[in-house]
Structures are given as C-alpha cells and as structure tokens.
Amino acid sequence: MHYVKSTKLNKPVQLSNIPPTSAAAHQHFERVYYQVQTWLGHDLEPQVWGWAMRNDFLEPIMTILPPAPENLLNTIFCNCKSGCGSRCGCRKAGLQCSLACGQCNGQACLNALPYQSDINEDGTFDPEIMEELETNVVEDDNEDQFDIYQQPENDDEEEDD
Template sequence: MRNVTNVFNSPESTKEEVCAAGEKFVIALYGRINVNSLDELRVIQYTRSIAKQPVAVAFELAILPPTSAACAENSLRTYNQVQQWRDNISLNPVNWGWKLAGGFLVPILTSQAPAPESLLRLISCGCKTGCGYRCECRCAGLTCSTMCGHCRGGSCMNKKIQDFHGSDDEDDPEEATL
C-alpha cells in the first residue's frame, strides 16, 4: 500500500497512475488482493450475495464496491485534494474529477453508465399509481424512466430529482451512479 500512497503524494503522477493506484487501494479495502479490477470484484460480490439471499428479498446495490469508472473519478478528486494540501495548487480541478455546472465545481461521479444499456432497458416498473416503496425501479436502486409503463418517469414519487441548479442531468452519463 506504500506504493499506492506514494502515487497520491507525488506531484508528477499521471492520471493513469492515480486511477490504477486508487483502484488497487479500494480492492484492498474489500480484502480481495487477487482480482484484476473493481468491476471483477463487483461480479464476485454480486454472485455471492445473490446466492445467499432468499428469492423474495430485493438485492441491495449498496453492498457492491464502486465501479472502476466511479473509483477512477474519485481517485482523481482525491489526488487533486492531496496535491492542494501539499501546496501544489497548479492543478486545474476540472482536469481532476470535477466539472463546472452552473458556475460551481461539482464532482464527476462516473464516466460510464451504471450498467450496460441492454440491462438498463430490462429494468422498468409496472406500477399503476405513485411508484411507492413496492416500485420495481426503486427496489433496484434506480429512479423511474421513460421505459416505465404508467409513470414514464415523470408522474411518480420515484422520478429523477433535479439538481440544486434546477437542471435535470438525466442525459449526462457522468451523473449516472450505481
């Protein structure tokens, strides 16, 4: 782990080195040194969790580690912060895991969709009213979308909430998380 921390402390580290070091660190936090990526670890964790759960229980997405793409963005932000603490203020945050939105710096959560598009198309609810706590989308940890039968992602209690700037970033893949 010392090599990982050295990457974050060095002002000469590249984005690729930072992302790789961050992923190694998170994999180690999950106690799985012998996997190649967080995405591989997610599959292992998912498979083990599903095997242990009764069929009627909704799967908790929060128990999975972050995706490699989400970890990469978080690692870039962490590196940027460490470099600021070390008085290396020459880094532009927009190049290190942040973006400008409405005049504010906001974190880039990920550079990839939360799941393959073909899988996301399979997840939609058949709620007739409201999309409350029994909503299939809500149980899967997702907001309703235009694919949902009744609500179309707009007339329910599980719709995408607009951000604090009043804009809806639904089409922005950087806002997608899982």
C-alpha cells in the first residue's frame, strides 16, 4: 500500500531522462562514426550509417525497433476532441493514433498513418496488387458459379419484312 501512495505523489517520468535502448544507441553510434569519417575526409554512404533519405533530405534513423512492445502500444491512446495536434497524447508519446483512440480512431486526425492507396501516381494500380488479383481469379475453381444468359436468336424479325 505504501508503494501506491508514493507513486501517486511522484512527478511524471521525464522521457529525456530515460536512457536510450540498445537499438537506438547503436543507430546513434553509426551516425557518430559517419560524422567522424566525413570530417577525416572518407567518403561513406550515409544511408548505410544511420541515415535515411526522405523527401530528398537525410533524416536520422532513431531506432529500428518499435517504441514499445505491441501489447503496450495498444494501451496508449488519446481522447483528443479535434485534430490530434500538438497536445495529442499519442503524438507526445511518439506514436501514431490507432483504432483505440477515442475520437479519431486513428483515421480522421493529423496524427494518423498516411493513407496507402492502391493506385500509383500515374493513375494505374500497383502491379503487385494486380498480379495478386489475377492469381486469385486464375486459381478460382468455381467456373460454373456464374452462368451467362444468352438471348436465343430470333429469326421471326427477318420474316416480318
């Protein structure tokens, strides 16, 4: 019981005081190594040393692991009334809104995952999806499921001349 009372009185944990995970530290060490090698005049590929190219800019890869185990991530959600902006609990935790979120359900907010369309920029469907659809159609054994109705030819129309 003493533990419960003492934890209620404590201030919230400051995320900046928590040490990085081993995966985040590894990415940081790779970026530091790249920086030092660049200063020494060695030409290295930044994408191999902790950097990723996004929208024509190099951005640091913070970690290759998710921020927390999947079962813990499902317990974090927000109840933002509009937009999920800078005050959003999910955003503050470094997460995207999910189906567990009260108002937005991870779909209609500023912090939702970007919509992944099946249509490419040139207006065509993704070739992998089309190939999968074609494979499913070819493998369908129920060819007799749909009967095509054909209207019988009527020779009476020619005789009415």
